[in-house]
Structures are given as C-alpha cells and as structure tokens.
Amino acid sequence: MAKRTALLRLLSAAAASVMAASALAAGPIVLQGQGSFTVGGSTLRHAGTFSEKNFLSPEGQTAYGDHGYVFYQIPSGARRLPIVFQHGGAQTKRTWESTPDGREGFQNIFLRKRYSVYLVDQPHMGEAGLSTRKDEGGNAWAGNPLFADQTFFRLCRLGDGNGFFKGSQFPGGAAAVDAFQRSWNPYSGPLDNELNAKVLGQLFERIGPAVLMAHSMGGTIAWRTPFYTNKVRAIVALEPGGTPFVFPDTEMPRPVKAVFEPLSATALGVPMEKFLKLTRFPILLVYGDNIAEKPVAAVGPDKWRTELEMARQFAAAVNRHGGDARVIHLPEIGIRGNSHFLMTEKNNVQIAGLIEEWLRSKGLDR
Structure with a gap:
C-alpha cells in the first residue's frame, strides 16, 4: 500500500510538471477581464420568527438556491462571440478546465484562440450547490459516498473489464x-433539466449572443435553452446524451432500445413552434469511438449506440425543417480512440481544431 501511495504521488507530480511545461511552452494568456457571478435562482421562506437565541434554527429564515454559477475570462482582443461551456451529468465546470493528466483543457485552448469563455456550474452542482428542494430518491447521483467507479469507467467507454480499449486516447x-x-x-438536490435550461437562458440574456458548447447530459439542456432566449448563435454538442433529444411532438422518432433498457436513448416531443427555434442557427454533434454498431451486452458501447442513432434522427429532423445540423462520428473521419470525454483526451487540441474549423465555416469565428 505504501509503495502504491508513493507511486501515485510520483505520477501526480509528473503530471503537474507536464502541465506547467506545456503551459509555459504555449506562452502566457493575456486577459482583459475575469470574474464570476450567479444567475437565476429562487428562495424559500421558512415559517416562524428568527431569534438570536436560536440562531441555527430555520425559523423565520430564507433558503437561497436553484441558481447557476458562472466563471468567465475575456482574453485580450476577444472575438465577437464568446463560448458558454455547459457540463454534463454528475460533473461540474471542471470538465473544461484541465485534462486528467494535467494538460490544458478546452478553457485554455479556446482562450488561446481568443474566445471569451463562460464556464457554468448548473443548479445543484459544484459551486452552485444550494437547493431549495431535497432530492426525494429520484436522482441516482444525489449524495455520498458515490460507489460508481466501474459504472463511470464503462459508461464513458474508457474500457471494460479488461482495462482500457485498444488505441484509447484517454x-x-x-x-x-x-x-x-x-x-x-x-447533486445537492433533484435533477431538473428544465430548470437548468431556464438558468442557461438567463445567462444568455445577461451576456448577449454566444456559442453554446455542451457535453453529455448538457445536450438535453442545450436543446431546450433556445426556448428561453434568442441569443444562442450555435450549439456544439460533444457526445450529447443523458437524453431526451427534442423533436416536434407530431414527428416523434422510432425508439432506439439498449440491451439494458433503462439506458435507451429517449425523445421528448415539443410544439413545432418551439422546435423550429433549433433551426435558426447551426448545430454540431460530435461522437467518439468504441460505439457499437448493433446491440451488445456491454453497457457503454451499447448505450452510446442508441444515443448516436437518436442524434442522427434529431439532426435529420432539424434539417428537414430548414435547419443546419451535422453529426460527426470521429472514426468515420479517421480519428480513433476517443471516449465519452473526448475534450480531455490526448488529442483534445485536434478535437478543438475541428470545432474551430466548423465555427469558421459558419462565419462564427470573427
């Protein structure tokens, strides 16, 4: 055990050295501003009268919660459109900050490309952990301890019981x-993606037009955000899942079932006037490798088989109604080995470059 602890410390120190050397080699990032704020939220008043003699009692006090937390950085010579980064389920804005081995994450990569960055902690997560509601057992990821290391390793397609997948970019x-x-x-409260979308809409109303980049369950938040603001100029969705995808309620797609059925991709019907808001700007959906082509008894590859198929149906629906949605499955363009966390892997600079080129092709890089 002592040898293992010493080895982990050595590896951690080595990763920190790599991170520092990488940042120095890339040069300094010059900012013209940075800060943080909360957006949205609600309050809940407890009955009674506050008394200093019992100042820890909830009597007569107000609980604050259900807001989002936003950290932002504005580089010198910033481009016109910032990027808002929305994390996925059971994650926080840390998703974008750095990689597991200490290299620069999308936060710094896109800052170096002169995009202002707004990193969000969705309500009930991370630095937005206050909630006015308790979870009543409906959220599997509420509370500690979180016994889920094998669950996350496999669902995120890092590998299986034999270790990492061959050729992994992790x-x-x-x-x-x-x-x-x-x-x-x-989570510190119930999972409420409609609340999450409303709060994200309030953020766009505050900062103005921007690109929305979302990961995993952040996808279902992203699809709904334009229902609450008209300031989304593009959506880049990295492995959107944690469904549902949204469709016109008169055009619901065929089901895509997983072998373990609770992991099946799902769809949510919305009125056509809402759905058409998704046709007013371009959408890019990007998926990694090791996604099954047919049903298999491996939860990660099989779950993401259903999500990728539903994503293709979603993009087809957007395009059928005059929109501009594209699905990129990375192995089909020769980029292999990426897991669910493609923005944190060894080729994350290449993935960021692909996104940058797409933004440029849509005239969104000015």
Whole structure:
C-alpha cells in the first residue's frame, strides 16, 4: 500500500510538471477581464420568527438556491462571440478546465484562440450547490459516498473489464484514472433539466449572443435553452446524451432500445413552434469511438449506440425543417480512440481544431 501511495504521488507530480511545461511552452494568456457571478435562482421562506437565541434554527429564515454559477475570462482582443461551456451529468465546470493528466483543457485552448469563455456550474452542482428542494430518491447521483467507479469507467467507454480499449486516447496511468474518478460530483438536490435550461437562458440574456458548447447530459439542456432566449448563435454538442433529444411532438422518432433498457436513448416531443427555434442557427454533434454498431451486452458501447442513432434522427429532423445540423462520428473521419470525454483526451487540441474549423465555416469565428 505504501509503495502504491508513493507511486501515485510520483505520477501526480509528473503530471503537474507536464502541465506547467506545456503551459509555459504555449506562452502566457493575456486577459482583459475575469470574474464570476450567479444567475437565476429562487428562495424559500421558512415559517416562524428568527431569534438570536436560536440562531441555527430555520425559523423565520430564507433558503437561497436553484441558481447557476458562472466563471468567465475575456482574453485580450476577444472575438465577437464568446463560448458558454455547459457540463454534463454528475460533473461540474471542471470538465473544461484541465485534462486528467494535467494538460490544458478546452478553457485554455479556446482562450488561446481568443474566445471569451463562460464556464457554468448548473443548479445543484459544484459551486452552485444550494437547493431549495431535497432530492426525494429520484436522482441516482444525489449524495455520498458515490460507489460508481466501474459504472463511470464503462459508461464513458474508457474500457471494460479488461482495462482500457485498444488505441484509447484517454491519458493512461494511475494518476490520470484517479483524477478522472475524482472529477465526479453528487447533486445537492433533484435533477431538473428544465430548470437548468431556464438558468442557461438567463445567462444568455445577461451576456448577449454566444456559442453554446455542451457535453453529455448538457445536450438535453442545450436543446431546450433556445426556448428561453434568442441569443444562442450555435450549439456544439460533444457526445450529447443523458437524453431526451427534442423533436416536434407530431414527428416523434422510432425508439432506439439498449440491451439494458433503462439506458435507451429517449425523445421528448415539443410544439413545432418551439422546435423550429433549433433551426435558426447551426448545430454540431460530435461522437467518439468504441460505439457499437448493433446491440451488445456491454453497457457503454451499447448505450452510446442508441444515443448516436437518436442524434442522427434529431439532426435529420432539424434539417428537414430548414435547419443546419451535422453529426460527426470521429472514426468515420479517421480519428480513433476517443471516449465519452473526448475534450480531455490526448488529442483534445485536434478535437478543438475541428470545432474551430466548423465555427469558421459558419462565419462564427470573427
């Protein structure tokens, strides 16, 4: 045990050295501003009268919660449109900050490309952990301890019972795996993606037009955000899942069932006038490798088979109604080995470059 602890410390120190050397080699990032704020939220008043003699009692006091937390950085010579980064389920804005092996994450990569960045902790997560409601057992990821290391490793398609998938882009080593497992965050209240979308809409109303980049369950938040604001100029969705995808309620798609049925991709019907808001700007959906082509008894590859198929149906629906949605399955363009966390892996600069080129092709890089 002592030898293992010493090895992990050595690997962690090595990762920190790599991160520092990488940042220095890339040069400094010059900012013209940074800060943080909360957006949205609600309050709940407790009955009674406050008394200093019993100042820890809830009597007569007000609970604050259900808001989002936003950290932002504005680089010198910033482009016109910032990027809002929305994390996925059981994650926080840490998703975008750095990689498991200590290299620069999308936060710094896009800052270097002169995009202002707004990193969001959705309500009931991370630095937005206050909630006015208790979870009543409906949220599997509420509370500690979180016994889910094998669940996350397999659902995120890092590998299976035999270890990492062959050719994996995930940065290997015990320290990187440890950092990945410590990135998860339990919810402090119920999962409410409609609330999450409303809060994200309020953020866009505050900062103005921007690109929305979402990961995983952040996808279902992203699809609904334009229902609450007209300031979304593009959506980049990295492995959107944690469904549902949205469709016109008169055009619901055929079901895509997983072998373990609770993991099946799902769809949510919305009125046509709402759905058409998704046709007013371009949408890019990006999926990684090791996604099954047919049903298999492996929860990760099979779950994401259903999500990718539903994503293709979603894009087809958007395009059928005059929109501009594109699905990129990375192995089909020769990029292999990426897991569910493609923005944190060894080729994350390449993935960011692909996104940058797409933004440029849509005239959104000015």
